[in-house]
Each structure stands twice: as structure tokens, then as C-alpha cells.
Amino acid sequence: MKLLLYSFRWLSILLMFVASPAKSQSTQPYSYPASEVVIMHSHLLNEERKVYVHCPKLDSTNRNQRFPVLYVLDGDNHFELLAQYVDYLSRPDVMAMPRTIVIGIPNTKRTRDLTPSHSVLNYEGKPDTSAYQGSGGNEKFLQFMATELMPLIEKTYPTAAYKILAGHSFGALHR
Numbered sequence: 001m002k003l004l005l006y007s008f009r010w011l012s013i014l015l016m017f018v019a020s021p022a023k024s025q026s027t028q029p030y031s032y033p034a035s036e037v038v039i040m041h042s043h044l045l046n047e048e049r050k051v052y053v054h055c056p057k058l059d060s061t062n063r064n065q066r067f068p069v070l071y072v073l074d075g076d077n078h079f080e081l082l083a084q085y086v087d088y089l090s091r092p093d094v095m096a097m098p099r100t101i102v103i104g105i106p107n108t109k110r111t112r113d114l115t116p117s118h119s120v121l122n123y124e125g126k127p128d129t130s131a132y133q134g135s136g137g138n139e140k141f142l143q144f145m146a147t148e149l150m151p152l153i154e155k156t157y158p159t160a161a162y163k164i165l166a167g168h169s170f171g172a173l174h175r
Contacts, residue, residue: 044144052104054083055157066160069101073167079104101157113141
């Protein structure tokens with residue numbers, strides 16, 4: 001019983017420190033810029049494409065500032081989290097990376113857009129009757145990004161020349 005009370009006291013003290021707000025150097029809380037949804041028609045893919053755009057706030061003292069761009073594949077799943085990470089890591093009190101525009105590219109046909117070759121066999125080496133049948137279209141998807149999406153973003157937002165393409169799983173397969 002003594003050990004239980006002793007442990008409870010230490011837990012209470014620990015929770016007081018963890019639960020108490022940290023002192024900030026800034027008097028105002030940091031507010032994250034909002035994101036927007038852009039709908040565009042892709043002539044290459046022959047479909048409407050939705051992209052998410054998260055742009056840093058412009059500094060009123062430097063209206064000509066340009067930002068690197070992070071293009072995120074599987075945008076439906078990863079855009080919001082990466083936009084928040086980028087904002088946090090580029091905050092004035094953290095300054096671990098430059099302020100960056102984040103572009104999330106949601107999937108319409110993930111297997112087609114993110115795989116470089118057509119698959120006729122499944123993981124077991126048997127004829128593929130699954131969703132992988134539509135694989136092998138990422139050359140056209142990358143062409144869409146280079147000739148339609150990126151020019152639109154560069155025309156519309158204050159982009160710098162530096163670009164990053166981020167993806168995982170199928171999104172990391174590129175030719």
C-alpha cells in the first residue's frame with residue numbers, strides 16, 4: 001500500500017509538469033495558414049484533378065519572397081499532416097527548415113498513377129485479377145505533374161525553383 005501511495009504521488013507530480021503549459025517566448029499564439037483546394041482539368045489524364053495547397057503567410061516587409069515547394073503524393077492521407085509539420089518546423093521559434101508551399105495530390109487511380117510498370121502477376125506469381133490490373137501509368141502521371149500541375153502552381157503561387165517530391169509505398173516508385 002505504501003508503494004502504491006508513493007507511486008501515485010510521483011505520478012501526480014509528473015502529471016502536473018506535463019499538463020502545465022510551457023512558457024512561450026512569443027506573447028501571441030502561432031496561427032497556421034489555411035489551406036485551399038484547387039480543381040483543375042488534366043488533358044493528359046483526361047480527368048478533373050483536385051490538389052490541396054498550403055502556402056505560408058506572406059511577410060508584409062518582403063512581398064517578393066519565394067518559397068520552395070513540397071509535392072506530396074497520396075495527398076488525401078498525408079497532406080494535412082505534412083503541412084502542419086512544415087509549418088511547425090519553419091516557425092520563427094523552431095527554424096529547422098525554410099517556409100515551404102505544400103501541394104497535396106490526391107489519388108483518382110492510385111495504382112495507375114503511381115506504378116511504373118504493368119503487372120500481370122500478383123504477389124504469389126499467379127495471374128493478377130486484383131486492383132493491380134490497372135498498373136503502369138506513372139509515366140503519364142509524372143508528365144501531368146511536370147507539364148500541367150507544376151506550371152499552374154508556379155503561375156499562381158510565389159514559388160522558388162527548389163522542388164521536392166515526397167511519396168511512400170507506391171508513391172515512392174518512379175522511373
